[in-house]
Amino acid sequence: MKRLLSLDVLRGLTVALMIIVNNGAGRQHFEMLDHSKWNGLTVCDLVFPFFLFMVGVSIHLAQKGMGTLTQGQRYRKILIRTCKLFAIGVLLHAWDMLVCQDFPILANLRFWGVLERIAICYGICSVIVMWVKPKHIWKIAVALLIVYAIMLTLGNGYAQDGTNLAAIIDRLYLSESHLYHKSPVDPEGLMGTISAIAHTLIGTIVGRTITDRRRDLNARLLHLFIMATVLMVAAHLISYQYPLNKRIWSPSYTLMTCGIATSLLALLTYIIDVKGHKTWCRPFNFFGLHAFTLYIISEAFAPLAWQSGAPDLIHDSLAQVVDPRIASATYAVVYDIFCGLMCWAYVFVLGNCKKITK
Numbered sequence: 001m002k003r004l005l006s007l008d009v010l011r012g013l014t015v016a017l018m019i020i021v022n023n024g025a026g027r028q029h030f031e032m033l034d035h036s037k038w039n040g041l042t043v044c045d046l047v048f049p050f051f052l053f054m055v056g057v058s059i060h061l062a063q064k065g066m067g068t069l070t071q072g073q074r075y076r077k078i079l080i081r082t083c084k085l086f087a088i089g090v091l092l093h094a095w096d097m098l099v100c101q102d103f104p105i106l107a108n109l110r111f112w113g114v115l116e117r118i119a120i121c122y123g124i125c126s127v128i129v130m131w132v133k134p135k136h137i138w139k140i141a142v143a144l145l146i147v148y149a150i151m152l153t154l155g156n157g158y159a160q161d162g163t164n165l166a167a168i169i170d171r172l173y174l175s176e177s178h179l180y181h182k183s184p185v186d187p188e189g190l191m192g193t194i195s196a197i198a199h200t201l202i203g204t205i206v207g208r209t210i211t212d213r214r215r216d217l218n219a220r221l222l223h224l225f226i227m228a229t230v231l232m233v234a235a236h237l238i239s240y241q242y243p244l245n246k247r248i249w250s251p252s253y254t255l256m257t258c259g260i261a262t263s264l265l266a267l268l269t270y271i272i273d274v275k276g277h278k279t280w281c282r283p284f285n286f287f288g289l290h291a292f293t294l295y296i297i298s299e300a301f302a303p304l305a306w307q308s309g310a311p312d313l314i315h316d317s318l319a320q321v322v323d324p325r326i327a328s329a330t331y332a333v334v335y336d337i338f339c340g341l342m343c344w345a346y347v348f349v350l351g352n353c354k355k356i357t358k
Helices: 005-022 044-065 071-099 114-131 134-154 165-173 192-210 217-238 251-274 279-289 291-308 310-319 324-357
Strands: none
Touching: 005 044, 005 251, 005 279, 005 291, 005 324, 044 114, 044 192, 044 251, 071 114, 071 291, 114 134, 114 192, 134 165, 134 192, 134 251, 192 217, 192 251, 217 251, 279 291, 279 324, 291 310, 291 324, 310 324
8 A cells, every 4th residue: 555655744743843842942932832831722732642643543554564463463563562662751751860860760750751651542542443343443432532521520620739530540559759740630641541542543543534545535635624624623612611631631632633633634645645745845754754763862862952051052142142932942943953863863874784784
């Protein structure tokens, strides 16, 4: 099956934006490059849900590619990948603490995070896709969102304090020292993962739709735009009761961000794969093909950069001639390019090493 370039480009745009929003220097940032304080939606709040959405799309593609494997081999492959993602996420937390000399590491190591949530969602959704017929997956996603909405209603789910059921659940099996330290509600905690699993399942549905070879590409794109509209309208309607909120991954947040991601994927597919405008997207295609490597590079070098004082030095120098917010965004873009170059060097060296060993 011909690979859709738009899938890699959307993943690349997402990881490029992730590096930018995670690495602004100085105290003044553009508002849309910061997370919402609680309820609301900014550009920054689109990064993680786009990642999970693309994980869902990738799960569908991976399942199609595992057709020759036995059931045991599939389970083993899913389990190994899930454990790798989770372990790398925890190790990145430990690395950050080590560089920043935040000791003792084991006593305060955070066990939840971006990669950890991706790992859990990937593992559970991969098994669901293996066992459940495609036409029933949306029912599971809806059921999960309904269950989560009930938990939010009964569990004081929008409270920004320790009375929130999400915070209570996390404290039951983990001490506070192993949770997110900047808020009483861990943004990647266990309870919000319910909605995140539904989010990933929606990604698998979109992946199946856009790769359905029984219909021509234009018909698939029309279907995607209709799906995106339904998702965003539904999100708007339920947001009156359950406002958009990334920190708790509210049901409206799941539906809205999935709708935006679906419409953007359809638009990119039309521009790139239908109209053939591909030259502009080469850097993002590279970022998309190596998104995982780029994420690790960006997270590994960030604490080293901050300990060296380079971000403040660059920001303060730029802030003397431009707006501090522009200086912050400029540093983030420079760091983005740096990570891209480091990834390219890694891929180049790795490729040459493989050629030599053959």
